[in-house]
Amino acid sequence: HDVGDGGITVGFGIFVTENDNDRIQKLEELGIIWYDTNQWVDFETLLQAYNMFSNYYSDIVDQLITRTNAHLTQQQYDALYFLAYNRPALFKPGGTIENLILSNANREEWEEAILAEYKLLKGWDVNKNGWTNRIKDALELYFYGDYIRNY
DSSP states (O other): OBOSSSSEEETTTEEEOTTOHHHHHHHHHTTOOTTOTTOOOOHHHHHHHHHHHHHHHHHHHHHHHHHHTOOOOHHHHHHHHHHHHHOGGGGSTTSHHHHHHHTTOOHHHHHHHHHHHHTTSTTHHHHHHHHHHHHHHHHHHHHHOOOSOOO
């Protein structure tokens, strides 16, 4: 799926760009052609790929924690992992999530800022309800420790 970040999301949220040689090689070993957004891949293969790359998202969160010196609860860490899984671009240095943490923003400010980023994507008109619900669920977890799917 082309998410409009200059790369492709493969399977269960594995973000790949043409410069990710390691990631591309591992996907190709599983028979996945990363740039083919029409390729059909079975569930088991996609699960294998996700398990290979799950540390990618925790690394994104860990780097953010290091840059911001944030002290997070487990629920906050998990919420950031979910946000990174859904849109890694939010976590770039000096990006949306870093600015929200550093400014000690409230829940409404988080939602507004993250949705503003998503609204710039080509797929917004089609995916806005699903993306909005994911964001709201992650923010419920981050701010209230709520693991229940609310949206």
